Amino acid sequence: MKVLFVHPHGKNWMGSMKDISTIFNLMPPLGMMSIAAFLERQGVEVDLLDCYAHPAPLEELVASIVRRAPDVVGFSTTTSSFLEGYQIAERLKEEAPQVRIVFGGAHACSVGVSLLDSFPAIDYLVIGEGERTFYELINADFRGVEGIPGVGFRRDGKGVLSAVRENIADLDTLPFPAYHRLPDFPRRYNLPLFSYPKAPNTSIISSRGCPYNCSYCDRSVFNRGFRFNSPGYIHEHMSYLHRDFGIRHLFFYDDLFTFDRGRVEELCRLLSDSRLPVTYNCIARLEHVDPELVALLKKSGCWQVNFGIESGDPEVLKKHRKFMELDDVQRKLSMVKESGMRVKGLFMVGLPGEDEVAIRRTIDYALTLPLDEINVTKFTPFPGAPIYKTIREQGEFTEDWPSMNCVNFVFVPHGMTKERLEELYDEFIRRFFHRTRIHMGYAKMVWKSPHSIMTFLRNLPEILKFEMKQKW
Known part of the structure; x- marks a missing residue:
């Protein structure tokens, strides 16, 4: 079984402008990467698609997923990125209806199984820590899900929770996150x-x-x-x-x-x-x-x-x-x-x-x-x-x-x-x-953080555009 994890980008809050926040602050999706590493250790084939590092139009993202031919696609979303993730899931269901769609992350865990009542393209939710739940779900080939703690599924068309998943007591038993599955780590991240x-x-x-x-x-x-x-x-x-x-x-x-x-x-x-x-x-x-x-x-x-x-x-x-x-x-x-x-x-x-x-x-x-x-x-x-x-x-x-x-x-x-x-x-x-004190502090970054200075100068045109937009 092949699993592809997707980290949707969410709304670009600066409208039509380039989102400069992802230039100056882009951290890898560690939660998703931890689940991927856990599955990989169990012999599952995994892949990652981080839309923050590689934003693309909806149709292009869906085409990329279809080309990779996964059996299961897992979306890890925040509240702000949930609807973008769901748009991808909807289109994916149209293009490849056989693919199982699983949502997890902060938004799924906070809103809960009621998401299944309003978002039909989602097949299952992972509620709570995802490593063991996700593995047990795919290892059972999505059968008997009511007996797997931490799974949101539909019963008579209504979202229900199988049972509460107990937290992993010893975190040292988990592998390191799957940094190696990010194609341009660490270059793209900062x-x-x-x-x-x-x-x-x-x-x-x-x-x-x-x-x-x-x-x-x-x-x-x-x-x-x-x-x-x-x-x-x-x-x-x-x-x-x-x-x-x-x-x-x-x-x-x-x-x-x-x-x-x-x-x-x-x-x-x-x-x-x-x-x-x-x-x-x-x-x-x-x-x-x-x-x-x-x-x-x-x-x-x-x-x-x-x-x-x-x-x-x-x-x-x-x-x-x-x-x-x-x-x-x-x-x-x-x-x-x-x-x-x-x-x-x-x-x-x-x-x-x-x-x-x-x-x-x-x-x-x-x-x-x-x-x-x-x-x-x-x-x-x-x-x-x-x-x-x-x-x-x-x-x-x-x-x-x-x-x-x-x-x-x-x-x-x-x-x-x-x-x-x-x-x-x-x-x-x-x-x-x-303030002068803050300006002096940043001036010292020429030798304290030279990479920051070079990144700042390299992206100065985008920064100036943003400053002009703020003034307007």
Whole structure:
């Protein structure tokens, strides 16, 4: 049996313009690649089609899939890419009706089996972690699916779930993701500009799940709890990427890389002792930061630490996540900055309960922090997030799936307008980046991140077009 995995691109939020986000930030589809690697280890023939790396018109994509002659096509989609994936599936059913269509990923897991009631081209859903479920499904040749946990299927024309799939307890039993199935890895893939010292680079995930309950986070695939790869497994994974693909820098895309202190300490020691020539970035929660951890991260090759700050308004924060005093946030960020690592802050605009005063408080607060860079997203209430259940009570929500990609305001809190949110968002970006200190920091990237500078200059015409569009 031959399985082809497809990673749809989703809506190009800049309209007719080239999507420059995929030039400056394109990470491999690790979840899909993990399932592919698991199947491959069981002797299944697999192939991958990443539409982010190779976008193409619908008919061209369908023709490419038909030429590869798969028995099964698995789509891994987010909310914003689901409808594009379904368009491909519909056309594929017309061209090759014998092909089984399976959907998984964040959107399938968060919306659930009701998708089968409205989208007839989908044959089955994989709900939850996909490795074992997908293998058992194809190994049974799609017979007896009601006895395979984690499968969404139709009974009397109605979508139902076979049973809940238990999470994989020992993640070290899984093979490394199938990087080798991406035809131009790592050349086509790149971390965000100015967030790495060397190329080639890529992302890696070393844990699953999160025990926290932030209102805006979708935990429908891996659920709550926390499971992780052992330090030895992670070190071997990093060594493999360096040895086989020449990777020189990694981004740990884990939500909670620093959650298990013992794991982080042992990994840092392994990296320091082995002198593996691979640096890395990670995401950390401020609660975990102390001088000892900072020293370990720096010594083991950590180049940048990202922190979810979200808002500078205490009352807004208390509504949506575990609260930390804003003075403590500043102190801990300074601790990381003074160690010599770069510091990136992650913020949201348009959270339920925010008004103009709260957003301006966030902007002013961000300007006081020792941040090298920020990423500001537009709050999006995803179906699997706790806040989704009551979101319509807290403002105006336009549930347009293709636009739900964190770069569009699909939700407007009570008392605000979409136009005013856009103005405040633009002001946030402008005031942060149009400062001498930030300009000087980017000037230093000539020698700190030369690959970023070259990529920036090579794509300068597209950047200028985008800037002109923003001004209009």
